[in-house]
Amino acid sequence: xxxxxxxxxxxxxxxxxxxxxxxxxxxxxxxxxxxxxxxxxxxxxxxxxxxxxxxxxxxxxxxxxxxxxxxxxxxxxxxxxxxxxxxxxxxxxxxxxxxxxxxxxxxxxxxxxxxxxxxxxxxxxxxxxxxxxxxxxxxxxxxxxxxxxxxxxxxxxxxxxxxxxxxxxxxxxxxxxxxxxxxxxxxxxxxxxxxxxxxxxxxxxxxxxxxxxxxxxxxxxxxxxxxxxxxxxxxxxxxxxxxxxxxxxxxxxxxxxxxxxxxxxxxxxxxxxxxxxxxxxxx
Numbered sequence: 001x002x003x004x005x006x007x008x009x010x011x012x013x014x015x016x017x018x019x020x021x022x023x024x025x026x027x028x029x030x031x032x033x034x035x036x037x038x039x040x041x042x043x044x045x046x047x048x049x050x051x052x053x054x055x056x057x058x059x060x061x062x063x064x065x066x067x068x069x070x071x072x073x074x075x076x077x078x079x080x081x082x083x084x085x086x087x088x089x090x091x092x093x094x095x096x097x098x099x100x101x102x103x104x105x106x107x108x109x110x111x112x113x114x115x116x117x118x119x120x121x122x123x124x125x126x127x128x129x130x131x132x133x134x135x136x137x138x139x140x141x142x143x144x145x146x147x148x149x150x151x152x153x154x155x156x157x158x159x160x161x162x163x164x165x166x167x168x169x170x171x172x173x174x175x176x177x178x179x180x181x182x183x184x185x186x187x188x189x190x191x192x193x194x195x196x197x198x199x200x201x202x203x204x205x206x207x208x209x210x211x212x213x214x215x216x217x218x219x220x221x222x223x224x225x226x227x228x229x230x231x232x233x234x235x236x237x238x239x240x241x242x243x244x245x246x247x248x249x250x251x252x253x254x255x256x257x258x259x260x261x262x263x264x265x266x267x268x269x270x271x272x273x274x275x276x277x278x279x280x281x282x283x
């Protein structure tokens with residue numbers, strides 16, 4: 001299930017989803033796209049995931065994994081027919097993943113990547129209470145509101161859960177769509193409470209906000225898009241891995257852009273080409 005690897009030790013946490021696109025259904029979730037990105041960098045990864053079964057999840061085959069079975073999985077319907085993607089929650093797990101689900105040896109890690117998809121599918125506070133040097137929070141789930149009919153909408157300001165998760169170890173990753181309704185200064189205010197806030201902007205690249213510094217723009221790498229699902233998750237995981245390897249924000253962003261470009265050129269969380277080795281990441 002795992003192979004000998006060099007580089008930092010990283011733990012990725014999140015729910016495996018069932019994503020419905022019209023008549024097609026495939027596995028998804030930040031945890032799968034992040035794992036594929038780290039695989040493309042040759043990074044040793046441990047994955048804590050939840051879902052109905054761990055069978056057929058090729059994106060996790062090359063990683064150590066602990067799979068927490070749930071009677072109900074996190075299932076989404078994606079409506080791609082309009083100008084903006086619409087998301088509907090069809091079902092969700094009975095309880096969130098928690099730090100208590102981690103095997104004890106996994107608690108000594110170089111970086112923790114958290115991928116909540118809903119406000120309550122991960123107990124984020126239990127993970128941020130751990131003594132780890134670096135945390136990446138793929139914060140989309142903390143910025144979502146789920147109506148009684150399952151319709152997902154976005155909050156117009158940072159959620160209390162997001163604010164509570166931030167400290168000097170935390171890098172927050174959000175998409176342009178998730179911050180577009182915020183007040184102009186809200187992103188910079190959030191960056192003052194954590195290590196950095198990274199806002200991905202699709203084909204326009206990404207911007208890195210750090211307290212007391214001008215925003216750092218990261219150019220997108222050339223790509224011929226097939227499916228943009230998971231690109232932000234791949235970017236965040238690659239950026240975090242590069243930082244853990246000793247890269248600067250500029251180096252981490254350039255590498256993450258390459259991994260995100262490879263992701264959008266494929267449909268679903270499939271194998272990516274090897275993009276770099278841990279030894280090459282910070283060069």
